[in-house]
Amino acid sequence: MRQLKWTPAVVLALMLSACDKADNGDGGLAQSPDRLISLFDPVAASAVIPFPNDGLFTGTTDGTLNIPNPANAPFVTAANRLDGFSTVASAFTDLIGRVDLGSANAPGSIVIINTRTFSALTPGVDYRVQRSTAIDPLTGRPLDALRSRLLIEWLKPLAPATTYLVAVTRALVSEEGVHAEPADLFRVVLSSRTVDEQFASGTEPALTTLSPAQRAALENVRQLYQNRILPALAAAGIARENLVIAWPFTTQSVGVTLSRLAATVTPQPMTLVATGLTTQDVIPALPPVADVYIGSLTLPYYLADAAATSEDGDFLINGAPDNPLNSFWRADPAVVSSGNTPTGIPCGAIAPSESTTGCFPQPRARASQRVPVLVTIPNANSGRTMPASGWPVVVFQHGITGNRSQMLPIAPALAAAGFAVVAIDLPLHGLPPGHALRAGTDAFPPSLRPTERTFDLDLVNNTTGAPGADGTADASGTHFINLSSLLTSRDNLRQAEADLMTLSASLAGAVILGGDFMPNGNRFDGNVPTRYVGHSLGAIVTASFLGADPGTGAAVLAMPGGGLAKLLDASASFGPRIAAGLLAASGGSIREGNDTYVSCPG
Structure with a gap:
């Protein structure tokens, strides 16, 4: 799969929620007790999207991540020198409603496709789905009390330099047995009609809350899904009508x-x-x-x-x-690989990276x-x-x-x-x-x-x-x-x-x-x-x-x-020092046990 193009406005929205979701309000799970709905709003100020996500490559000139970092957070600066995401860190997506974990781990509820081999990973062998134990950083309440997080934990390292497609289907059910359904804006993205056509027809009331700029950004996302993601999922036998949420992410070069x-x-x-x-x-x-x-x-x-x-x-x-x-x-700019970036761009078509990558491997x-x-x-x-x-x-x-x-x-x-x-x-x-x-x-x-x-x-x-x-x-x-x-x-x-x-x-x-x-x-x-x-x-x-x-x-x-970040975090000797160091380095935003701390380290 080639690189997926997202607008800068969408990328900023994605980053705002990638590791630190905004509170859904006290009603999180109670708003729709009889429904199970994916959370997807890539154009709002407090956007909610799955993570990791290939949208965070948008605007790259050297094939590395390009996560907005207005505060110059050191951990984001480091991530932006990588040519992909971790092969071991968990992935996640959020829903309103209480997910039945048994259904989440059953075949067909969550489908994860290696696009290099076009084969699906096996639940219970390659990954498992867990509830998040994180604390919401804004309210101090357990994240699981506000929304359900499907935390996908890898039981084996993912293949390096590989794009994966994750699809959550309507086979996922709530604890009450109700089948999951897509968020309003994800339903807009799934439609073959443009966002403006859907807005003009009045068939999607959620679009009335968006500004013209937000609708334009959402149309860019819709086109990405229509041109790249949905055809790939259809080839794997997953119809758009059966989707609750789906997204791509690409792992970094390793070794x-x-x-x-x-x-x-x-x-x-x-x-x-x-x-x-x-x-x-x-x-x-x-x-x-x-x-x-x-x-x-x-x-x-x-x-x-x-x-x-x-x-x-x-x-x-x-x-x-x-x-x-x-x-x-630091990468030697004179030594360039003859291959492609993990997202499919020819190495010869990008600028030299600061740190070593698959395209510029020689230090x-x-x-x-x-x-x-x-x-x-x-x-x-x-x-x-x-x-x-x-x-x-x-x-x-x-x-x-x-x-x-x-x-x-x-x-x-x-x-x-x-x-x-x-x-x-x-x-x-x-x-x-x-x-x-x-x-x-x-x-x-x-x-x-x-x-x-x-x-x-x-x-x-x-x-x-x-x-x-x-x-x-x-x-x-x-x-x-x-x-x-x-x-x-x-x-x-x-x-x-x-x-x-x-x-x-x-x-x-x-x-x-x-x-x-x-x-x-x-x-x-x-x-x-x-x-x-x-x-x-x-x-x-x-x-x-x-x-x-x-x-x-x-x-x-x-x-x-293995999984050195989590290994050290669990160490009685080094864990407290790491927690204190992350707290200081992040200006207090990465606190032990909170959403960002639990979800993002790899």
């Missing part, structure tokens, strides 16, 4: 950028130096079966560090310490960053000797707020099995000042000395979490999840995945030195696949990395998760 990086990754310099310590010297409870090495690896860095210079759209200040909190992966490397590496290699106490081809390697990726030293407890077991273990930090993570294995100690010669990935930022009080320096470097991972710049949070994850690609490609060429800085005969085996262990957030990062790089070896993913 294109990481797959491109995996296909073009090149080995980078990596040097390791023996510390003279064993695992037991570092952690007395461990057996002394592996020697500890520290070193550095040069990585292409697609985000900004504190030394970065200003660039349009990044809100960077030359040399500002908080630059790492405000940058995102611009801003710098080469030398990062610290921690390694253990089996010693004589392990009972193992290095194979002729070198040591096989297990790469360990730590979890959020952790650091590379978390690999040490598993190193003895892996040494006993004959494996070297290699670990680097996630972006904005690292060891604190004074740590024996930290970068910058005497064990690192200046020519090899890396920079901790925390950049030793001191932007918050480590005790209270309040903004402002306290004279102590902020703890590892403090700034990894950044609610004031959601693209930075996304790209911290993608940077971690790209880092694993570079690390894996660089292992075979690593230079391993003894304490005298001379080669000591150890090397890594470049002929066997590298294995991986990811813990918690490290498992999430490792899973995405494995999906982008099919040539990798076996992996253990310990305590991973």
Whole structure:
């Protein structure tokens, strides 16, 4: 399905209600107790439409969303750099009346069509319909007391870069057994007659409440349905007479950028130096079966560090310490895909996007960053000797707020099995000042000395979490999840995945030195696949990395998760911090439990 054209006036109306519906009044459910009616008014000031909705692409020049954002809300700014909607966030539409959930989950009541395959999703397998538990932000009352929300929750991720059509049919019934019917203005949209013809005939009283400009905007919507949506639904066997509400939405490109990086990754310099310590010297409870090495690896860095210079759209200040909190992966405008946007526009026909998209998938490397590496290699106490081809390697990726030293407890077991273990930090993570294995100690010669990935930022009080320096470097991972710049949070994850690609490609060429800085005969085996262990957030990062790089070896993913926004929201540790951050970033409009908070995060 090609891009769907909506007028700017309609788009603004859509956005006003996309994640924060206006109150229907105290009568919400009581206005029509014997009826079940879809809510659809795309041209009123307090418009009500289903969400997500492809109308929010209207006016785009670069194939990304174009949601009106007069208040410059940071979460809307971030969304407008995406080329589609989430593949996991719920969809919803509202009705007056009390919906029978059993009928909502029955085949035929809600039909969702993948327009790429022209196949329908299966209720109970691909999705389920739930009641909303959200609170109406204007009244403080449960949303379900004002209207019925059909919350469509995906049981599997949707296909990326794909347009879906959602149709709610008259098979949907109320708790009283009454069949659903379309809203007055949706009935106007379904008609083959123009809005002006229907207005002149007096057959649709709802049109008498609209201004000429509103009727013109509604006619644009009607033509969209007549020319694109209704024919597609008819081909799927859904007649317009059977429709209660219908709408299209398109998912964003997923994995294109990481797959491109995996296909073009090149080995980078990596040097390791023996510390003279064993695992037991570092952690007395461990057996002394592996020697500890520290070193550095040069990585292409697609985000900004504190030394970065200003660039349009990044809100960077030359040399500002908080630059790492405000940058995102910027697209290389010279690298253009030969395909189309998710909505069907040829990539060559649009302007370059600011952030990476399916059409502009290549990020611009801003710098080469030398990062610290921690390694253990089996010693004589392990009972193992290095194979002729070198040591096989297990790469360990730590979890959020952790650091590379978390690999040490598993190193003895892996040494006993004959494996070297290699670990680097996630972006904005690292060891604190004074740590024996930290970068910058005497064990690192200046020519090899890396920079901790925390950049030793001191932007918050480590005790209270309040903004402002306290004279102590902020703890590892403090700034990894950044609610004031959601693209930075996304790209911290993608940077971690790209880092694993570079690390894996660089292992075979690593230079391993003894304490005298001379080669000591150890090397890594470049002929066997590298294995991986990811813990918690490290498992999430490792899973995405494995999906982008099919040539990798076996992996253990310990305590991973999916749907990261909801996963963190449900965390007893991070949930309260996220709720407070969203409240602050939205100026108080995204409050935990309210309509916007529950419905919109993906």
